[in-house]
Structure formats: structure tokens, C-alpha cells
Amino acid sequence: MAKPLYKVTFFNAGKIYELYARRVGASSLWGFTEVGELVFDVNEGVVIDPTEERLRDEFAGTRVLHLPMQSIVRVEEVDHKGQSAIRDAQSGEKVVTPFPMPAKPR
Template sequence: MSQKPLYKITFLNAGKIYELYARRVAGSALWGFTEVAELVFDTREGVVVDPTEERLRDEFAGTRVLHLPMQSVVRVEEVERRGQLAIRDAATGEKVVTPFPMPPRQPPR
């Protein structure tokens, strides 16, 4: 039995470039949109190695299908294996680092 294809989708969202993986990409029934479904995330339990992965998993939790405007899709690649997910600054291309939660700063006394 052949395995379903895996796609790397790069798209622009709110001034950032998102890189996600999905099993299904197609033209949407909504005119001018690209349909992305069956998002692929690392499902291993335990220590979180990549906070970006957790942020994206939380952001897209419960999402069955993304309908992305065609003009926001930068690239769709069929890949052999899943790589690291990323959120990049659209202007510089540098990876946006998701900081770990910090306790609130106490005002000086």
C-alpha cells in the first residue's frame, strides 16, 4: 500500500511566513483559495523540543481544512519526509523565535 503524499506548504500570514506540512493540497471549492487538509505535526509526547511546533499545533488545533487565499501561498512542495516547522519574518526571512513563557516582571521598589 502506497503512503499518502506529503506536502510542505509555505504561505504568508499577518506579516510572517508559515511553513506547515499536510497530506492533502487541492484547489478549494471557494473561488481564489487553496485547500490544505490533514495537517501533520509531531505527535510524540514528552519534552517539547521546538516551541514553534507547539505554537503552530495550538494555533491550528481543531482545524480540519485551511482555505488559504491563492495570493498568500508562496510555495507548495511534495517532499519525502517532514522537516522542522517554521514561522519566519516576511521582511528578513529570519526564523521568529517563540520565547518561553516568563513570569511577569515585578516593578522596582
């Protein structure tokens, strides 16, 4: 049987993060929730999701996140991994660093 998959939504630095993990539970640190075995898409092709890439870079080498309970918005057990996201806490709009476009010649 496959391990369960969780979508964890939490506040961090004025933004809302949506990550996927295989393990969520009570932390040994009082007042924290432990999120482990983070799941990211591994794209070998030409099309790369910049948000997924940014999250993978930010959490590279992270074995376990210990998130303060008050920062967690929602934990959902899901069947399939969706798109990870970073959203603005006020507007809910996705925060994506766009691909730089070349400047127009004058």
C-alpha cells in the first residue's frame, strides 16, 4: 500500500505556501507540526514550473519542517499531487518569478 499524500497549506513571511508531503504529525517540539518527506515534481523535460523549482531550491536538503501550529491553514489527505504554489496572503494571487524577457531594442 502506498504511503498517504498530504497537501499542507501554511503562512510563511506574508505568503501562503502549498506543499505536498508523505508524512505529517505532531512534532516533538511543543506547539509545532512536523511535515516530512516533501514531494516535488522531477521534470527532466523542457517545460519547468518556476514555482515548483523555487520551492525545491528553498527546501533543498530539508528532511523535516517543524511548522508552528498557528501558521498552518489546512492539511488535506489527497489522492494525487497537484501543483505546489506560493500565493500572496492578501490577494491569493500566485507569486511567480516570471522568466526574464529580453529588452526591446530602441
